[in-house]
Amino acid sequence: MCLCKMTDSIQVLNLQNPKGFVATSIQDLGVQENSESIYWIKSFNSNEVGEIIRVGNDMIVIVNVGTNGRVSLMKQLPKSVIADIVNYEDKTYIVSLEQTGHEEYGVSLYDMSSWEQVLDHNHRLHYASHHGLPEQISCFLAHRSGKIVYKIVVLSQDYSLQLIHKTGKIAWRRDEFMAYPTAVEMVDLPVSENQAKFEDEFGSHDDNVMTMFVKRVKTQLSQLQTFVIQQIQKLRGVKHHSVVIEEGGDDDDVDDEEDLLRDEFSLHKMIVMATTPGKIVGMRSINGHIAWQHFVPELNPFDRFGKEKVILHVQRTTAHFPHLPQCVVLGKNKVSGRAHVFAFNPINGQRISQMPVGGLHLPYNIVQSFLLGEWDKDFMKPLILVDDSYSVHTFPSTAQSFVTEQSFNIYMYVSDIDNGMISGYRIIKQQNKLVADNVWKVNIQNQRQNLKITSIVAKKANEHIHSQGRVLGDRSVLYKYLNPNLIAVVTQGEEPATSQQKAYPVINIYLIDVITGHIIFHDNHRKAQGPVHVIHSENWVVYNYYNTKQRRHEMAALEMYEGKNQSNSTVFSSFTAPHQPLVMRQSFIFPLPMYTMTTSDTEKGITAKDIIVGLKNGGIFTLPKAFLDPRRPLAPTQETQEEGTLPYIPELPVHTEGMINYNQTLYHIQGIHTSPTGLESTCLVLSYGLDLFHTRIQPSKMFDVLKEDFEHWLIASVVLSMLVASFITQKLASRKALNRQWK
Amino acid sequence: MAAPMKLFFVAIFTIIFGLTASFDDEFEGSRTLTLEHSFDQGQDPVFTKRGTVVIRSVQSNKATFSQLTSLSSEDRKLLKESVKTDGIYRIRIPIRETEEGTVYVSTFTKACAIYESGLSEILVISVDQSGEVLGISIATRYCQGIHVPSSNLSDWNTKVDISVTVTGPAPDTQSYIEKIKRDEQEKAKGSQADNRSFFSKYWMYIVPFVIMMFIMQSIDPQQQQGGGSGGGGGR
Numbered sequence: 001m002c003l004c005k006m007t008d009s010i011q012v013l014n015l016q017n018p019k020g021f022v023a024t025s026i027q028d029l030g031v032q033e034n035s036e037s038i039y040w041i042k043s044f045n046s047n048e049v050g051e052i053i054r055v056g057n058d059m060i061v062i063v064n065v066g067t068n069g070r071v072s073l074m075k076q077l078p079k080s081v082i083a084d085i086v087n088y089e090d091k092t093y094i095v096s097l098e099q100t101g102h103e104e105y106g107v108s109l110y111d112m113s114s115w116e117q118v119l120d121h122n123h124r125l126h127y128a129s130h131h132g133l134p135e136q137i138s139c140f141l142a143h144r145s146g147k148i149v150y151k152i153v154v155l156s157q158d159y160s161l162q163l164i165h166k167t168g169k170i171a172w173r174r175d176e177f178m179a180y181p182t183a184v185e186m187v188d189l190p191v192s193e194n195q196a197k198f199e200d201e202f203g204s205h206d207d208n209v210m211t212m213f214v215k216r217v218k219t220q221l222s223q224l225q226t227f228v229i230q231q232i233q234k235l236r237g238v239k240h241h242s243v244v245i246e247e248g249g250d251d252d253d254v255d256d257e258e259d260l261l262r263d264e265f266s267l268h269k270m271i272v273m274a275t276t277p278g279k280i281v282g283m284r285s286i287n288g289h290i291a292w293q294h295f296v297p298e299l300n301p302f303d304r305f306g307k308e309k310v311i312l313h314v315q316r317t318t319a320h321f322p323h324l325p326q327c328v329v330l331g332k333n334k335v336s337g338r339a340h341v342f343a344f345n346p347i348n349g350q351r352i353s354q355m356p357v358g359g360l361h362l363p364y365n366i367v368q369s370f371l372l373g374e375w376d377k378d379f380m381k382p383l384i385l386v387d388d389s390y391s392v393h394t395f396p397s398t399a400q401s402f403v404t405e406q407s408f409n410i411y412m413y414v415s416d417i418d419n420g421m422i423s424g425y426r427i428i429k430q431q432n433k434l435v436a437d438n439v440w441k442v443n444i445q446n447q448r449q450n451l452k453i454t455s456i457v458a459k460k461a462n463e464h465i466h467s468q469g470r471v472l473g474d475r476s477v478l479y480k481y482l483n484p485n486l487i488a489v490v491t492q493g494e495e496p497a498t499s500q501q502k503a504y505p506v507i508n509i510y511l512i513d514v515i516t517g518h519i520i521f522h523d524n525h526r527k528a529q530g531p532v533h534v535i536h537s538e539n540w541v542v543y544n545y546y547n548t549k550q551r552r553h554e555m556a557a558l559e560m561y562e563g564k565n566q567s568n569s570t571v572f573s574s575f576t577a578p579h580q581p582l583v584m585r586q587s588f589i590f591p592l593p594m595y596t597m598t599t600s601d602t603e604k605g606i607t608a609k610d611i612i613v614g615l616k617n618g619g620i621f622t623l624p625k626a627f628l629d630p631r632r633p634l635a636p637t638q639e640t641q642e643e644g645t646l647p648y649i650p651e652l653p654v655h656t657e658g659m660i661n662y663n664q665t666l667y668h669i670q671g672i673h674t675s676p677t678g679l680e681s682t683c684l685v686l687s688y689g690l691d692l693f694h695t696r697i698q699p700s701k702m703f704d705v706l707k708e709d710f711e712h713w714l715i716a717s718v719v720l721s722m723l724v725a726s727f728i729t730q731k732l733a734s735r736k737a738l739n740r741q742w743k
Numbered sequence: 744m745a746a747p748m749k750l751f752f753v754a755i756f757t758i759i760f761g762l763t764a765s766f767d768d769e770f771e772g773s774r775t776l777t778l779e780h781s782f783d784q785g786q787d788p789v790f791t792k793r794g795t796v797v798i799r800s801v802q803s804n805k806a807t808f809s810q811l812t813s814l815s816s817e818d819r820k821l822l823k824e825s826v827k828t829d830g831i832y833r834i835r836i837p838i839r840e841t842e843e844g845t846v847y848v849s850t851f852t853k854a855c856a857i858y859e860s861g862l863s864e865i866l867v868i869s870v871d872q873s874g875e876v877l878g879i880s881i882a883t884r885y886c887q888g889i890h891v892p893s894s895n896l897s898d899w900n901t902k903v904d905i906s907v908t909v910t911g912p913a914p915d916t917q918s919y920i921e922k923i924k925r926d927e928q929e930k931a932k933g934s935q936a937d938n939r940s941f942f943s944k945y946w947m948y949i950v951p952f953v954i955m956m957f958i959m960q961s962i963d964p965q966q967q968q969g970g971g972s973g974g975g976g977g978r
Contacts (some may be wrong), residue, residue, distance in 0.1 A: 025838035052778075057766045108838070115885070163801060186790055213890075245973070249855045289858065306767075389788075408829070421846070424897055426831075428784075428785070428786075430785060430786065435786060437785070437786045437848075438786075438850070439831065439833065439850075439851040440850045440851055440878075440880075441848050441849045442851050442877060442878040443838060443839075443846060443848050443849060443875075443876065443877060443878065444877055444878075446871065446873070446875060448873070508871075508908070509911065510877075513876075513880075516850055516851065516852065516880050516881070517849070517850045517879075517880055518849075518850070518878070518882075519869040519877060519878045519906070520870060522871070522877065522906075522908045522909070523908060523909045523910065523911040523912075524871070524872065524908050524909075524910060525910075525911040525913075526910075527824070528911075547913075550782055554913070556911060556912050575852055575853055575856065575883060576856075576883065576884060576885050579867055579880065579882040580867075585911070585912040586912050586915075587911070587912035587913050587915075588914050589916075630912075634918055634919065634922060635913070635922065648915070648918065648919065650914040650915060650916045650919050651914075694936075
């Protein structure tokens with residue numbers, strides 16, 4: 001038996017003598033519902049035989065398929081969202097959840113033989129709409145003090161599992177959508193209103209002295225107010241919040257949490273995560289509690305390089321009061337495959353104005369999308385979407401004029417994975433519309449080897465590079481080749497077998513400048529196989545592959561330098577960049593297989609970088625980048641010792657002290673996200689996949705925060721006493737000298 | 744007698760030279776690619792043939808460009824117009840014929856860079872180890888806004904650089920193992936030298952120490968006697 005969604009009918013095929021599908025439309029069964037969808041829940045054949053089908057969004061139909069292929073209606077349950085069959089004490093019951101109000105369901109239990117309600121009063125449970133519809137329920141019945149009691153487990157569309165018992169209370173809930181992340185981003189929390197006003201005072205340039213003075217006085221008065229209130233609260237003691245878990249309340253600790261404000265060192269962030277079932281959730285990074293959730297079932301991820309991903313961008317950060325921060329998620333529409341966009345405020349989770357509940361369905365297919373690097377006068381970076389006819393759209397659509405102004409500087413690239421071609425485009429204005437004009441093409445296909453592009457990695461957009469060059473042992477400077485327009489492309493293929501040798505896999509790495517299509521560097525590894533994990537940051541690329549000849553994992557590091565002279569210290573242009581930078585390379589043996597790897601990120605880039613590797617044995621390992629230095633010499637000389645480069649050892653040490661997750665094992669790590677904080681020495685690490693793990697690492701130890709045992713009072717008292725002592729002794733000495741004069 | 748000998752030597756010399764020159768080739772013969780260019784600014788530009796690039800040897804970076812014709816006056820006008828509108832100059836090379844059409848690799852650069860350099864530029868062609876062309880790019884200098892007379896804009900003065908795929912790095916275990924062996928040998932040799940007896944190594948420190956001990960002994964008893972008698976005398 002199959003359900004046909006297009007014609008709203010039940011098609012039955014007899015498997016014993018197949019003659020074709022016999023269709024019975026829902027309307028024939030007497031169901032008056034004008035439904036958009038029918039969905040099969042369950043079939044049962046213990047005491048009774050039948051199928052449970054959900055029609056539309058709020059009707060359950062129980063049908064029986066006879067031996068002649070005829071479908072007969074057993075029972076209609078209006079207003080029911082989901083139902084299940086339970087056998088208990090030789091009787092068959094149907095338990096169903098019915099919609100009784102907004103975000104409220106009622107539990108009903110029917111005896112199947114008599115279709116009577118068994119439960120004496122309606123039990124209500126609170127069921128948030130952001131879970132979507134329930135997909136499956138499972139029920140246990142028991143007798144207690146003469147009444148029938150139940151335990152129902154509900155699996156919802158957003159992959160969350162809840163247990164309902166005891167007259168409709170929710171015993172527990174597991175949000176399993178967090179095991180299917182497709183995109184993760186960490187957003188700073190906003191500063192408090194007082195601090196924002198403070199910064200606003202300094203921000204405005206076009207006020208005269210009087211208004212600035214008045215603003216300052218007003219800000220200081222409000223600061224005084226908050227200070228007084230805080231002191232009174234401290235004197236009163238801790239407020240006792242009523243710890244009552246509402247019936248089926250989702251947010252049981254709302255009162256205990258503080259407001260979402262930025263703390264001193266900006267260590268508390270809001271984690272925004274988009275997941276496969278279309279759930280977008282915001283979590284506090286301090287304790288992992290969910291702050292807000294959105295269910296956007298129409299938003300499906302893109303399938304690229306074998307992985308499911310949606311595009312999540314922060315269009316406006318929280319640093320620009322009074323403009324609200326904004327995040328946008330771009331995915332594919334479930335039904336049409338066209339673009340589907342959902343924009344929201346990442347701090348409180350509210351949709352931005354004019355955004356429909358299910359997200360905005362755009363009428364075109366997306367070929368490429370990216371965030372513009374410049375922000376407009378409202379500090380918003382527009383999201384640029386290019387459709388398959390190569391015309392350019394923006395989100396929000398009001399930003400089209402701003403993008404047109406900037407279009408002389410906008411270039412993009414599109415890669416054709418299967419054919420191995422990468423094409424570059426520039427944005428030009430043509431007849432009042434913005435279109436993409438193809439300006440370069442690169443062919444990395446090799447017919448014989450059948451190369452396929454397996455990953456393209458660019459640098460992080462907000463990364464800061466602190467020093468322009470590297471100081472060598474003889475005090476000269478080797479300038480780094482810092483090209484922000486560089487991408488690392490990895491292709492994998494197989495060299496076919498010849499008469500002399502067997503077939504072997506090959507991996508090629510290309511570093512391509514996306515403005516001109518210039519290939520800066522290209523190398524190839526024979527008898528090497530993926531999966532290839534690449535990190536591209538600053539002026540280096542680190543990639544990991546498996547060497548099939550030596551049967552070991554290897555990690556190669558490439559660093560690009562311009563040379564002893566810097567070509568241009570002010571502005572970088574891909575048109576005039578040095579076209580053959582010095583690429584230093586070296587390779588090491590990495591003993592363990594890994595899921596993924598990434599690099600640590602700090603605000604100013606002063607701290608040394610750590611490579612964070614998610615190992616397949618369940619640990620997350622940090623390795624200082626100094627180990628992956630191509631300049632590591634085999635025989636250390638005086639010069640290299642001055643530089644501080646470690647001597648070359650072919651194997652990279654993986655020791656348990658470098659594991660940042662101590663005794664907790666993490667399997668199936670999909671990705672690791674790092675984020676800078678207000679402290680230069682600290683970087684936040686969030687690993688997502690089957691489990692979520694969040695911690696802080698300090699690659700160069702904590703050099704910018706005083707330790708807890710710093711004796712403030714001791715030092716202050718010593719300094720004061722020294723001052724006093726010097727003063728007194730000066731006086732005494734002058735008196736003694738005077739007395740001696742008088743002798 | 745001398746002339747036939749000279750001729751003979753010249754013939755042998757040219758034969759040897761020809762033979763050795765042909766050993767330079769990496770793959771069969773040399774590769775010829777046609778280069779096309781366009782001054783169009785909009786979508787779907789029209790390309791015209793500019794010349795040919797002959798790659799004689801990949802490993803020793805020998806390639807030349809020969810132009811088909813010098814720049815015609817209409818093309819010169821197009822170039823000057825595109826400089827005024829800050830336009831681009833495109834070039835492309837066809838590399839493969841497929842059912843859907845020819846596959847090209849292409850690139851572009853600012854038109855003002857071509858104009859100001861007087862049609863002199865460096866073309867960088869990236870090829871892989873089997874000789875297939877991966878990409879092409881133009882290396883130019885900055886646009887400074889200078890004016891160039893039309894007489895400089897007639898013939899192309901192009902240098903061609905070939906960049907070939909290098910073999911990726913591999914962990915250098917051989918040299919490391921040799922280094923370890925060498926270090927161990929040196930340590931073994933060194934430790935042999937130190938197997939002399941303890942006394943023969945440290946006599947330099949022991950002998951002065953013993954001398955000092957003697958001197959102290961000889962000083963102290965005298966002082967003790969003198970001190971003792973002095974003390975006794977004092978009471």
